[in-house]
Amino acid sequence: MPRLYGFDNQALTRVRAEEQQVVREAVGRLRAGQSQAAVAAWMTAEGHRGTMGGEWTSMTLGRLLDNPAIAGLDRDPVSGELRETGREALITPEEFRWLQQRPGRPGSARSAEDREPDYDYWLSGGLALCGNCGQQLTGGRTSARTPSYRCPATFEGRGGCGKIRITASLLEDHVAEHVLGELMRPGxxxxxxxxxxxxxxxxxxxxxxxxxxxxxxxxxxxxxxxxxxxxxxxxxxxxxxxxxxxxxxxxxxxxxxxxxxxxxxxxxxxxxxxxxxxxxxxxxxxxxxxxxxxxxxxxxxxxxxxxxxxxxxxxxxxx
Incomplete structure (x- = not known):
């Protein structure tokens, strides 16, 4: 199986800096209004090739940009919702979400009807921790499809206790209330x-x-x-x-x-x-x-x- 463009290995633990820069430039061009076909043509004209040596097309570029791994994310196998993995990334999660929602985006292999709308867990990424074991809390939906933060039983080879879960809106509202209180203080x-x-x-x-x-x-x-x-x-x-x-x-x-x-x-x-x-x-x-x-x-x-x-x-x- 070929490696994912932008990464040195199958485990996605090492980024290729030169390929990461190409992806970032491609995303920047898309955000500036260029079409996906035009960006693919630019990549090929500049001498950039896929991991198997092929020229870039709108389809191959689309498959790369539709892969959440380029933003350090994956999809929950049940809900299909995006969640952070803690792995290396070529672009930011915010850029990836923009790519999925951008006007005129070519359809992906998986329609929006197949999955829950993505929830932006803004306390994830290392700020919210399990009070029992200190593991980072990750975002994910419950069996009732309610967005929640949870301590994963395993995370990147390290085990959390798996015992903590809290509804995302409850935690986020609680933190936001206190943050706003601090922001209104003098100084x-x-x-x-x-x-x-x-x-x-x-x-x-x-x-x-x-x-x-x-x-x-x-x-x-x-x-x-x-x-x-x-x-x-x-x-x-x-x-x-x-x-x-x-x-x-x-x-x-x-x-x-x-x-x-x-x-x-x-x-x-x-x-x-x-x-x-x-x-x-x-x-x-x-x-x-x-x-x-x-x-x-x-x-x-x-x-x-x-x-x-x-x-x-x-x-x-x-x-």
Whole structure:
């Protein structure tokens, strides 16, 4: 089976930077109004080829852009709803959702009637955690098709407890209420700008660590190719570097959500929040909150979340 364009391996744990840039440029051209056929023609004219060496067509480009893996997502096998995987991504989840909803989009193999409308779980991606085991909560629908956050029993090879689930609207409304309360406090914007600067500095440090890891991976290949390093030793170190790089990239994606929030020029953050896109809400929540921990309900069916959700804030001003 050929690899997915933009990735180095079948596990989708390593991105090919040059192919990622091609996909990003293609998406940018689509968002600027070019047709899918025109973008495919541009890719071919520039000498870009698919993983099997073929030229790009509207159909082959459409299949790539219809694959949620390019945005670090997959579809729930029951509901067909998008959910985050924590894997590497070529584009953002928001860009992928735009691709699926864009005007004039060629029909995909799976019609919208076959699946539930996608729900944007804006507390996913590392902010909402299981209060029992510390695992990241992921979005997904219940058997009754209600959007919820849950602790997965397994996640990327690491097991969560699988015991926590909370209705998405209950948790999101609870967090939004407290976030809005903090945004209306005097000095909130100045405090947020300080946190944003600190997180931007951390993000740069993470990028440097990722670059060092990738450099070490390249340097490791030379003694292996020269027969100075056994295959077992090479594989063991490569797996360790891959795991560390993956963890750092996940942290970088989390930080970038906050770093990219457009605070400048916003006079009334509370009013801005009401109409902000989910990506901006997520980023602003990351600026304010270190984590949102969810514990088990007192009893089955209890909808009160005050006693089962703990918010940990970044700044004393927002505490």
């Amino acid at each position: 909130a914007q100045a405090a947020l700008e300080q946190v944003q600067a600190a997180l931007a500095a951390e993000a740069e440090q993470v990028r440097e660590r990722i670059a060092d890891m990738e450099k070490s991976r390249t340097e490791l290949a030379e003694p292996y190719a020269a027969g100075q390093l056994s295959r077992s030793a090479y594989v063991a170190v490569d797996q360790q570097v891959t795991a560390s790089t993956k963890k750092e990239r996940a942290r970088l994606r989390f930080l970038e959500q906050a770093v990219n929030v457009p605070l400048g020029g916003v006079e009334d953050l509370a009013r801005w929040w009401e109409h902000a896109p989910s990506s901006s809400k997520r980023g602003l929540a990351v600026l304010l909150l270190k984590r949102v921990e969810v514990r088990s309900a007192r009893a089955r069916g209890v909808r009160d979340v005050d006693d089962r959700v703990t918010l940990t804030w970044h700044s004393p001003v927002a505490a």
